[in-house]
Amino acid sequence: MKPKTLTDIKRHAEADYPREACGLIIIRRGREKYLPCKNLAPDTEHFIISAQDYAVAEEMGEIVAVVHSHPDAPASPSEADKVSCEASGVLWHIIRVDGTEGIPTAGELITIEPCGYQVPLVGRQFFHGVLDCYSLIRDWYQQTRSIELKQFSRADEWWNDGKSDLYTQGFPQAGFVSIESNAEMQVGDVILMQIRSTNGVPNHAAIYIGDGLILHHLHGHLSSRDVYGGYWQEVTRNVIRYVG
Template sequence: MIKKTLGAIRAHAESCYPRECCGLVIVVKGKERYVPCENAAVGDEHFLISCEAYANAEDLGQVIAVVHSHPNMPAQPSEADLVSCEASGLPWHIVRVDQIDGNPVAGEFNTIAPSGYCAPLVGRQFFHGILDCYTLIRDWYQIERGITLPDFKRSDEWWNDGQSDLYTQGFPLAGFEIRPHEQEPEQGDVILMQIRSKNSVPNHAAIYLGDGLILHHLHGRLSSRDVYGGYWQEITRAVLRYRGNDGSSENDTAVRQAGG
């Protein structure tokens, strides 16, 4: 990376503090250039580059890297950084920013690149839209059955917006059908649950592993295996079984990273 690009990244990171900055490195007519992007995320603990901003950068030149900052944190990649870097297929540059003598100062700089990283099914951190209950189901189906489920754009707290019913609508598009509620679930079935949803719709999903166990990922917790009974059965709203998808769903998820 040339000095001019690095300087532009550091300046942008300092100007966005205490929020995370985000941007893209592009090549225009053989010259490197940094394109700062607006952080479209809600809150201060993650960043979101919108599809429109990404497309605008592509109109200018070839995108060769993703950039974001870690305010008051080391420039070491989080688990979500590693997963998102793999999904983007691009190198990621991370810059640390700290407040020193009352002023934001960019410091440590780190670069990661796609290397085949896959988050473990059990013990992964939660970052909505990147590492959440639906991501866990997608990864389980890819690892255990070689099936690639479509991804869906998931806005933060969609279950409280007064209208969305993402899981009820989305899982049929991914090839799942509702099973009779009285039937015992089979390994690989998806169990839809409702947890404090203002929309009164299912907003949590688990994979049934067999032998009375589920694999799931709750907001704010590590992914885990738990016994399917008691509370989990009480909040169950539907059991779905994969039957295959005769269509494809376009993945319109923006470049996103949550939790630093």
């Protein structure tokens, strides 16, 4: 990384504190350039780079790295950072910013690169859109059956926006169909549940892994295996099966 690039990253990270700063490094006409991007995330704990910013960067040159800051936290990559780095196919630079005496100061910078990292199915942290219940189902199908399910963009808490029904609409596009209510469940069947959804639609999904157990990733919790009974059966709205 060129000294000017690092300086530009630090200035951006300090200017956006306490929000996470994010940006892209491109190579244009043989020169390295840092492009600050707008963080579209609704909170201060993660970042979302807009598709428009990516498009502008791609028009200007070749994207070679993603950059973001960790306000008041180590620059160590989270599970979500590692997964997203793999998906991007480029380097990720993470820089720490501390609000010392009210003056944000950028410090340590850590770089990670795609290396084939796979987050464990059980015990993974929750990060909506990156590590959530649908991500877990996609990973299970990829790891156990070598099936790549379709990916969908999804805003956090879409189930409370008064209109969205992403699971009912999305799973058929990913190759799933409903099974009869009295049909015996098979390993790989997906159970759609409604948990505190003001839209009145399913907003959580679990995968049946046999022996009365489900694998799922509940919002704000670590992914886990649980017995399918009691509360989970009460909130079940549909069971669907992959047919391709």
